[in-house]
Amino acid sequence: MRQLLELLKTIPEYTALLDALAAGRSAAVTGIGQINRSHLVAGLCQDISRPIVVICQDDMAARRLQEELKGFTGSSVPILPSRELTFYDAAVVSRSWEQKRLRQLYDLALGKTPLQIMSWESMSLRTMPKEVLLDTAFTLEVGMEYPLEDLIRRLSAAGYSRCGMVEGPGQFAVRGGIIDIYSPAADRPFRAEFFGDELDTMGHFDPDTQRRSENIDSVVILPVGETQPSLHPGGTEGLCKDLTHMIARQRRRKNINEALITTLSKDLEKYENGLSNPASDRYMALIYPEMATALDYIPANATLILCDQSSLKRTARSRSEEMGLQLDSMLCGGLLAGELCDFTLQWEDLCAGLTGRATAYFDTFGGTSYPEENPPKILLPMTAKQLPSYGGNLDTAASDLQHYQKMGFGSLVLCGSRRRAELLQELLRAKGLSAFLCIPLTMLPKPGQILLSEGTLPYGMEYPLSRLAVLTEGQLMAKAEPKRKPAKKTGATNRQKLNSFTDLTPGDLVVHENYGIGRFVAMEQIKVENAVKDYIKIAYQGSDTLFVPATQLDMVSKYIGGGGEDTNVRLNKIGSDAWQKTKAKARKAAKDMAGELIQLYAARKRQLGYAFAPDAPWQKEFEDNFPYPETDDQLRCIADIKHDMESPQPMDRLLCGDVGFGKTEVALRAVMKAVMDGKQVAILVPTTVLAQQHYQTAVSRFRGFPVNIDVLSRFRTPQQQKTTLQKLRAGAVDLIIGTHKLLQKTVEFKDLGLLIIDEEQRFGVSHKERLKEISKGVDVLTLSATPIPRTLNMALSGIRDMSTLEEPPADRYPVQTFVMEHNNALLDDAIRREVERGGQVYYLHNRTETIDQCAGALRRRIPGLQVAVAHGQMGEEALGDVMRAMSDGDIQVLVCTTIIETGLDIPNANTLIIENADRFGLSQLHQLRGRVGRSTRHAYAYFTYRPDKNLTEIAEKRLSAIRDFAEFGSGFKIAMRDLEIRGAGNLLGAEQSGHMMSVGYDMYLKLLDEAVLEEKGEAPKAPECTADLNVTANIAKDYVERGEERMDLYRRMAAIRSDEDADDLLDEIVDRYGEPPRGVLNLVDIALLRAKAKECAITDIRQKAGEVWFTLAELNLDAVGKICSDADYQKRVQFVASAKVPTLRLKLVSKLDSLKQSKIFVEKFRQFVKS
Secondary structure, X not given: XXXXXXXXXXXXXXXXHHHHHHOOOOEXXXXXXXXXXXXXXXXXXXXXXXXXXXXXXXXXXXXXXHHHHHHHHOOOOXXXXXXXXXXXXXXXXXXXXXXXXXXXXXXXXXXXXOEEEEEHHHHHEOOOOHHHHHHHOEEEEOOOEOOHHHHHHHHHHOOOEEOOOOOOOOEEEEEOOEEEEOOOOOOOOEEEEEEOOEEEEEEEEOOOOOOEEXXXXXXXXXXXXXXOXXXXXXXXXXXXXXXXXXHHHHHHOOOOOHHHHHHHHHHHHHHHOOOOOOOHHHHHHHHOOOOOOHHHHOOOOOEEEEEOHHHHHHHHHHHHXXXXXXXXXXXXXXXXXXXXXXXXXXXXXXXXXXXXXXXEEEEOOOXXXXXXXXXOOEEEEOOOEEEOOOOOOHHHHHHHHHHHHHOOOEEEEEEXXXXXXXXXXXXXXXXXXXXXXXXXXXXXXXXXXXXXXXXXXOOEEEEHHHOEEEEEOOHHHOOOOOOOOOOOOOOOOHHHHHOOOOOOOOOOEEEEOOOEEEEEEEEEEEEEOOEEEEEEEEEOOXXXXXXXXXXXXXXXXXXXXXXXXXXXXXXXXXXXXXXXXXXXXXXXXXXXXXXXXXXXXXXXXXXXXXXXXXXXXXXXHHHHXXXXXXXXXXXXXXXXXXXXXXXXXXXXXXXXXXXXXXXXXXXXHHHHHHHHOOOEEEEEOOOHHHHHHHHHXXXXXXXXXXXXXXXXXXXXXXHHHHHHHHHHHHOOOOEEEEOHHHHOOOOOOOOEEEEEEEOHHHOOHHHHHHHHXXXXXXXXXXXXXXOOOHHHHHHOOOOOEEEEEOOOOOOOOOEEEEEEEOOHHHHHHHHHHHHHOOOEEEEEOOOHHHHHHHHHHHHHHOOOOOEEXXXXXXXXXXXXXXXXXXXXXXXXXXXXXXHHHHOOOOOOEEEEEEOOHHHOOXXXXXXXXXXXXXXOOOEEEEEEEOOOOOOOHHHHHHHHHHHHHHHHOOOHHHHHHHHHHHHHHHHHHHHHHHHHHHHOHHHHHHHHHHHHHHHOOOOOOOOOOEEEOOOOEOOOOOOOOOHHHHHHHHHHHHOOOOHHHHHHXXXXXXXXXXXXXXXXXXXXXXXXXXXXXXXOOEEEEEEEOOEEEEEXXXXXXXXXXXXXXXXXXXOOEEEOOOOOOOEEEEEOOOOOOHHXXXXXXXXXXXXXXXX
């Protein structure tokens, strides 16, 4: 698009503007539309060597400008986000937006940002003064010296929280000479290793795996939030003094404001005790005596551009009024002191700040009054028009071009892709117009000439004096920027297979493979014959206790039932046969299921379906038009589906993924592939509203392609439905979207090639029978919103084809999360604010009996509010009507139960309020929070709990987990794990879920895995080998402090099966904790010994005084004979004939430790077994 920017230099007004700004004078340009404004900004950015800051009226205008600038320059310009000041008491507030602001302000202050966009709101908010930010931020560089205590003090002053393991921005962890920090200035945390005080090495690491990914030489540490009490001129003590004086002043007043004194006293107590106060924004004026906003960060030499000044002024006035009303209610409630209410810049302050700055005013109309402090020295009325896009309608484009050619204009047409440009060229030729392709654009058209090129802008432009028109297809066909690939994740480590264990705490239920369900008591170190070893203590029924060596932790798994609380699970008794019976029952059930599934799979393989042709050119074009970068998961799933469609067997694939992870896009690509081969496609959905939503998505996605789309649901009149059915029979409809009406006998297809079923679990048995009839020989793709665990996927591989989307799409905006006591005044305030900006609210009240009272109370408290109710006990039609009204924007607040978990995608709903959040699991809260924040607007989630409620221990635990989750995004893995188990329950059905509960999830998966292998006729897996040797094998507390981390490492060490696994884990251990002691290396060696012993059917290795006993699963006479007569072992190895199972006894040599001797012996025996 460089040529378009060069065009500006032919326009005299633009060159005059350039000269004025270069000389530091202000100028005003009038008579230009939105797109011309962006054109000028893009040109100035290229032609002026100083920073440019553009101020728009609101976030919408800022985003529009950002999009248009991307069309001209190809790069994305940062928009300074606004944020919500926290005046209410909250337990925790998430800080993602603040951190984005600080990052941009820091770059702006250092002059690193060539072009910055701000909205009035983000620019006018009070913030940390520039000098304070530059003083508090600091850089760490490799090779420099930083005393560790001093570094920890600086991090605490900048608001960082010290923790055991870093998971989110604003946390740091110290382990000996290693320090992990997650600075808001970076996208990933980093690990710094010190040698004494010298910073030796530094590198980013992945918070999920805790593995280092790449080395870096320097990193910037920014404060965690904009209001840091410790940055008061006198530190936190100074702030406490100020608050004490304020309380004293309040007490001396005639009319004492008790509510305010209570607030001040509570906050003072927090600061004195070193506790965090999320509502510190109240004291911004005390902490930073100097008023500062983003305006102060703009470099002195920067050029300021004010877009649409009259709107800007209007916004400033209304924003001040709005803020005034909000502050009044705070003052009345005693939440703020009157003297501290200076939080925003006024319009007059901005005008005063413009003095002496080079400023450009861009307005659509002339005659605007300009600020007296900095009036424009030159007025430039410009003749430029904004043209509507022709939106893929080539006929409109052709008639416009004919008109421009007659007028002697040069015309440039920007098409979404080369293919579209070629189509337009053919169409124009048919109409007698000659057009030339110019891809990439290297020249501008001459008068009367038509050039077609690749590119996209939302609107066209016309410059009458330059005799040039630019036409565009507009946003609908917008070609995405080169899809940026997210940082490649390294292959899954064995952590993924075992993450159910990372959160094991005393009191949790566990399952031992041989002894059944018990309760984890503690981890104990026991000294046996001079060797220190760690054991897991498990309590069983009665007074039975089992000690499991840490080296055998893979025999133990955390008991996970249906994802709920495990209150009514019976413990097993050691020595009774109850556990073996339960296990046998579950094993039989798993075997029956595997048998059924394998028969189904074999029958499907025998059927012949239609083999689709490889991708056509249209397919590629359709995929290129997707405006977002695909995630790796999406690309993998698309490839799987296409491979299935191109094979002659009918496809039967399940696609799982959380709401909003891009399942619909994957499905629509399959639709396109089927339609290209002349086949019809049906999408079956459970509700009418969902049908409507899919229909709208499909229509907008297929715009410009020859695909006929129709919908069948009760929102269509009987006559419309009849017409649709006729067209379907005749083959005039390519894609039909419908509810169970599609399953009626009257529905006939001409040539159905692909059936897509959304949320299969929500269709009844009779529906499923009819589905089987329809789908004979047809490719079937089933979509599910509950994620199905990877482990279950592996257990069922080769029976059911599954693809999973586990990666959230890039640029999902963060949701500002508050965890707080339930407070009607605050929540009403949040609802009013959301409704005023034209948004909608989900209010989650999870009790059907009182839900109508709750809605009634809301209506009374906020008159004029459009409130509706939705819950699972309503009829299908009534619920459908409510959800449709919500989707159409007719409802402002939807009071509902958790029914919204797997519901509609409503981008306009951006506030979520949850009552009694302590009753929900993390997984549910995570999924519910995903309902908001689905557009580019700020989204808010309020997790509330009842004030002064005596919380149970479980709820207390949950609440603290929710706080960490809200503040740092930690606990995410547990949330996903919970969700997966619910998904497994969905996939396996009720009966299998019962068996899953009886033995625990991990055990059930093991049984299922064995059953599948047996049914397929493959050899079952060899039993695991256990080992207990008298060598020091433990992880010392001074090496790894946190019990959970030690437990996680034991679990992962016990799961080592190869040298690669061992090297991988040791690399990680060295990276995270430094050089490992002998005990840790022994643990790894024992794990390798067990893996090698398993290969030669040894099931147990046990040291008894000066001997090691090896128990064999089966007697291999040949190998036993060879080892007993081997020159090295004939005097030391003995076959124990009296033992119940085949056993070898090895006499130890005194100089070497038992571990080394056992390794050598097993290696030798393995060679004899294999020979």
